[in-house]
Amino acid sequence: MWLPRSCPAVAATLRALAVPLRAHGTRQAQRQRMLFRQLFEPESCTYTYLLADLKTKEAVLIDPVLEMAKRDAELVRELGLHLVYAANTHCHADHITGTGLLKKLLPGCCSVISKDSGALADILICEGDALEFGAFTLEARSTPGHTDGCLTYVLNDRTMAFTGDALLIRGCGRTDFQQGSPETLYHSVHEKIFTLPGDCLIYPAHDYMGQMVSTVEEERTLNPRLTQSCETFVQLMNNLNLPYPKQIDVAIPANLKCGIQDAAS
Numbered sequence: 001m002w003l004p005r006s007c008p009a010v011a012a013t014l015r016a017l018a019v020p021l022r023a024h025g026t027r028q029a030q031r032q033r034m035l036f037r038q039l040f041e042p043e044s045c046t047y048t049y050l051l052a053d054l055k056t057k058e059a060v061l062i063d064p065v066l067e068m069a070k071r072d073a074e075l076v077r078e079l080g081l082h083l084v085y086a087a088n089t090h091c092h093a094d095h096i097t098g099t100g101l102l103k104k105l106l107p108g109c110c111s112v113i114s115k116d117s118g119a120l121a122d123i124l125i126c127e128g129d130a131l132e133f134g135a136f137t138l139e140a141r142s143t144p145g146h147t148d149g150c151l152t153y154v155l156n157d158r159t160m161a162f163t164g165d166a167l168l169i170r171g172c173g174r175t176d177f178q179q180g181s182p183e184t185l186y187h188s189v190h191e192k193i194f195t196l197p198g199d200c201l202i203y204p205a206h207d208y209m210g211q212m213v214s215t216v217e218e219e220r221t222l223n224p225r226l227t228q229s230c231e232t233f234v235q236l237m238n239n240l241n242l243p244y245p246k247q248i249d250v251a252i253p254a255n256l257k258c259g260i261q262d263a264a265s
């Protein structure tokens with residue numbers, strides 16, 4: 001049924017909708033000018049993310065892998081982008097980061113990792129710091145527990161969170177090496193990730209089951225580990241008995257130097 005805009009009931013409804021509609025419009029406008037790609041490295045099942053402002057062409061890569069750095073650099077060039085940051089969520093133990101090589105392939109790009117990781121990079125960031133690319137920012141949230149230096153990068157409109165190994169789809173990062181602590185991880189995820197909006201998309205650093213994306217609400221309600229009490233979670237994590245990652249002995253020393261063993265960063 002058609003109702004005139006002057007109808008008081010319609011006017012009240014439009015007033016009530018005004019804020020959410022405006023907010024939705026802003027998110028949609030933002031989405032339309034942002035490029036997003038999820039890239040994959042099959043050996044370590046690592047996801048790399050490319051985000052760019054389509055207007056200014058400034059771009060960020062999150063968690064690039066050494067063996068795929070040429071692919072990533074080629075994609076950046078093909079799309080006419082300018083890579084400003086090659087950022088790690090943490091010092092990985094299962095593969096060598098591509099950030100060191102990307103700095104050579106795409107001069108002008110800065111490597112990034114958290115100060116708490118103890119690793120070298122051009123920019124060492126902390127909780128609350130932001131990486132800007134054009135009109136967008138990625139806020140760094142400290143989410144330790146898998147390692148001391150784990151960060152989750154949250155897009156400024158809180159529609160996307162890049163959780164590294166802190167939160168995986170229906171899982172989480174192991175806590176049995178590299179300063180791992182199940183108690184710390186539990187609190188990180190509950191306080192820094194599960195407090196994001198329910199429809200915020202979760203993009204992890206890995207998936208071993210072929211899944212690509214989740215949401216805060218899904219993980220808050222369905223994650224088999226993190227829906228448990230902290231005590232049960234700790235017991236569970238202390239009894240995973242997973243084999244060590246195949247590349248651990250080369251990956252950690254290399255990643256402490258940004259993926260390059262004979263140079264500072």
Ligand SMILES: N[C@@H](CCC(=O)N[C@@H](CSS)C(=O)NCC(=O)O)C(=O)O
Binds near residue numbers: 043093
């Ligand atoms: N088989 C892989 C390593 C698998 C693994 O240990 N993944 C880590 C993240 S990379 S350090 C993890 O936290 N897994 C959690 C889980 O529950 O599987 C290899 O050899 O590279």
